[in-house]
Amino acid sequence: MSNNNNNNQNIDSKDFMIGALVGGMLGAAAALLLAPKAGKELRSDLNEQAVYLKDKSNEFSHLAREKSSNIVRTVSEQSNQVATKVKDLTSNLRKDIDKWRAKEEENASELYGEITDDIQDEKTLDYDPANEQELVEQKY
DSSP states (O other), X not given: OHHHHXXXXXXXXXXXXXXXXXXXXXXXXXXXXXXXXXXXXXXXHHHHHHHHHHHXXXXXXXXXXXXHHHHHHHHHHHHHHHHHHHHHHHHHHHHHXXXXXXXXXXXXXXXXXXXXXXXXXXXXXXXXXXXXXXXXXXXX
16 A cells, blocks of 8 residues: 555656646746847747756656666566575475475385285284184284
């Protein structure tokens, strides 16, 4: 909300400056044209006013370029910061996923080892059909 307010204030200030400049130029031109002066004097005054307006327009142009370059620099810095944060977060996420996968593979390997040991133990027992019913009843 504050950023929007600042943006509107900048636009209002810019509009005011443009309006003041245009109004000043029109007022000066009207004063020169309506004042009773000799031709040479009038041309001299018009020339002076033209030089003054050229200087003011150069000044406003320079100010606009400076502000726009500051905005570009700020946006560039902020986008670089965001990109760096995103890269760091994705890197950390990848590391966490790799750790989780390694742990799960280790757990699966241990479980596989236990199961194969149990199977080997079952194979080594002598098969006895009478004993089989007793083992089933114990397990279930």
